[in-house]
Amino acid sequence: MDQLIHKIVTAHVRGVGIETSLDPMPRLSGRIGDRQVLLKREDLQPVFSFKIRGALNKIASLPDEALARGVICASAGNHAQGVALAAAQRGVPATIVMPTTTPGIKVEAVKARGGNVVLHGDGFDDAYAEARRIEQETGATFIHPFDDPEVIAGQGTIGLEILRQHPGPIEAVFVAIGGGGLAAGVASVIRYLRPEIRIIGVEPVEAASMKASIEAGERVILNEVGLFADGVAVRQVGEETFRLCRELLDEVITVDTDAICAAIKDIFDDCRAVAEPAGAVALAGLKAYAARDGGEGGALIAVNSGANLNFDRLRHVAERAEIGEGREALLAVTIPERPGSYRRFISILGRRAVTEFNYRYADDRRAHIFVGVETKRAGEKAEIIAAIEAEGFPVVDMSDNEMAKLHARYMVGGRVAGGIPDEVLLRFQFPERPGALLRFLESLRPQWNITLFHYRNHGADHGRVLAGIQVPADEREAFDQALAALGYPYQDETANPAYRLFLDGGPETAERAPRAEAS
Incomplete structure (x- = not known):
């Protein structure tokens, strides 16, 4: 010691x-x-x-004759950059063996710091073996990432x-x-x-x-x-x-x-x-x-x-951070497929912020909803679940379900065989404030059935919502007036090919004229 x-x-x-x-x-x-x-x-x-510290100290400990032969390491991450920069500071040649699968941005970062990159093998073990082989062949000093x-x-x-x-x-x-x-x-x-x-x-x-x-x-x-x-x-x-x-x-x-x-x-x-x-x-x-x-x-x-x-990992981090902090509950809720059920369910949540809402009509008996709810204190998730169950809606807690968090939440939906009569698809901007979703639901007549709903909070001052609603042709004027009174900006997406191919399910040759954009 x-x-x-x-x-x-x-x-x-x-x-x-x-x-x-x-x-x-x-x-x-x-x-x-x-x-x-x-x-x-x-x-x-x-x-x-921190990897620069170990690399600097190791290289500083080497005698001149070892420095002249250079250093070598195997790494696809921070150790590679640390060794490359530490060696360049001392004017020592550095060979960095990296797997061929290493992202180009990391390879270029090592090169920019003076490292001679050798790409070898499909994984770290292959790169490590090649680095040890080059060590024996050239006499370069191998710099271990930790066990030295x-x-x-x-x-x-x-x-x-x-x-x-x-x-x-x-x-x-x-x-x-x-x-x-x-x-x-x-x-x-x-x-x-x-x-x-x-x-x-x-x-x-x-x-x-x-x-x-x-x-x-x-x-x-x-x-x-x-x-x-x-x-x-x-x-x-x-x-x-x-x-x-x-x-x-x-x-x-x-x-x-x-x-x-x-x-x-x-x-x-x-x-x-x-x-x-x-x-x-x-x-x-x-x-x-x-x-x-x-x-x-x-x-x-x-x-x-x-x-x-x-950078592309930030999306995943943002999605999971609220759950990790215990500030979001992910729930699967089953409600009866009849007018008023959505409004009743959202009323149970009260003034709590809804962070996600995924639903697609499947049949005329019941609806399965994937919903995220913001929580602000310990025990609040249990209270929410108890309140929902007290209204007769079955609940499954998905907050710790890895498959649900990684995949199922993005796959809720799909095509409905034969399509849904009189369905219109609208893309909204909801204001990010408590009660915005309930206000939207209350603006709709009971007979205008919601057939699709997708929403996810992205941290902006407005939320992006995709909603499918059954509106008979003779009620479209009243529907337009209701949306105008609501005042949420929206765009009609009924003719969008993404909807036709993946969500509609009706004949692909059917005429679907887009309605006017409102704001």
């Missing part, structure tokens, strides 16, 4: 690496009982990840900075675990200098290789890992990192995808920064700990380990 602490204290992580800030999170602090929450901002490093004393020491400098930046009471420090290098380094220095501080590792429940290894008393290899938090999706932790984490960590907490998404949102709300899933894992663990344990008066500190997020 003395040797490792000496390595951490004397580690070379400056140059392109920086001392990152320890930022307060006042909004989250208030939500968890006014317990002080601080976030170590490793996402502010030049490669947007110099890399561990480099990551451990984060712990030194935390203790210097916050000399006051600290209850616990939370660190994400992938291979274990970050956790091993931070835990080593904090346990040595401030043994009263709890050190807690955090892993995704779908990639909890360290937790499984500690429980088994030996390193285990997971059969598979979930890839949402790909930066910590490691099937087997390192030999040295396992030894250190088993000895130094107080516990390992696991968190699910929804909790990680909620933590990403918390970081954005307090810091206006967008963390990658792996970067938010530690904060998700902090929140789970705070909900479980009473405070001891010290700060709770989480390490935001990175911000290398593919």
Whole structure:
């Protein structure tokens, strides 16, 4: 331990690496009982990840003759960028072996930082084997992403900075675990200098290789890992990192995808920064700990380990964050297929915000609705379910149903055999305020049956709604007048080919003249 602490204290992580800030999170602090929450901002490093520290320290430890032969690593993520930039800073040639399946944006990022990219194999194991082969062939030094004393020491400098930046009471420090290098380094220095501080590792429940290894008393290899938090999706932790984490960590907490998404949102709300899933894992663990344990008066500190997020994943994060925060209930509700049922159901929800509403007519007996409802306090979901069931509507809670959240919510609907007589399809903009949906329903005559409804809150000041309504031809004028009085902007989509092909079900040659747009 003395040797490792000496390595951490004397580690070379400056140059392109920086001392990152320890930022307060006042909004989250208030939500968890006014317990002080601080976030170590490793996402502010030049490669947007803590990985630069270990790479810099490892390269700084190499003798001149090794530097002349260059360095090599295998990675498709943050380690690749860290090694490339650290090597470029010292003028050392760096070869980065990446799987051929690596997204082009990551390949270009490594090249831009001076790395010589070799694409090989379909996955990390293939790339790793090729890197080891090139190591033997060229004499380049292999830089392991986590299971190396110099890399561990480099990551451990984060712990030194935390203790210097916050000399006051600290209850616990939370660190994400992938291979274990970050956790091993931070835990080593904090346990040595401030043994009263709890050190807690955090892993995704779908990639909890360290937790499984500690429980088994030996390193285990997971059969598979979930890839949402790909930066910590490691099937087997390192030999040295396992030894250190088993000895130094107080516990390992696991968190699910929804909790990680909620933590990403918390970081954005307090810091206006967008963390990658792996970067938010530690904060998700902090929140789970705070909900479980009473405070001891010290700060709770989480390490935001990175911000290398593919932009197209933001949609998924936004969808799941409210559920992970316990602020949205997803319910499947069955109501009778008769006039007035919708209005009665929405009335049960009262002034609560409806975040999603999916329905498509199937038969004349009953309707199955997929609905999201905003909740603001613990226990409110149970109250909503009880109120709906008290009105005789069966309810199934879908909030923890992974298939429903990933797929079924987007597949509610479909074509109706033979089509629906007198159906018109309208695309609305609803104002995002409580009661907007109920006001819409109350504007319709009871005989104008709703046959399709799709709505999802997207965080704007208006909601996008697609509605199918049965309106006999001789009542169209009255229908138009009702919509004009309602005042919600809309567009008639009855002639839209997407409706005709996927939702209508009637003869595709039928004449369907669009009606005028209203606003």
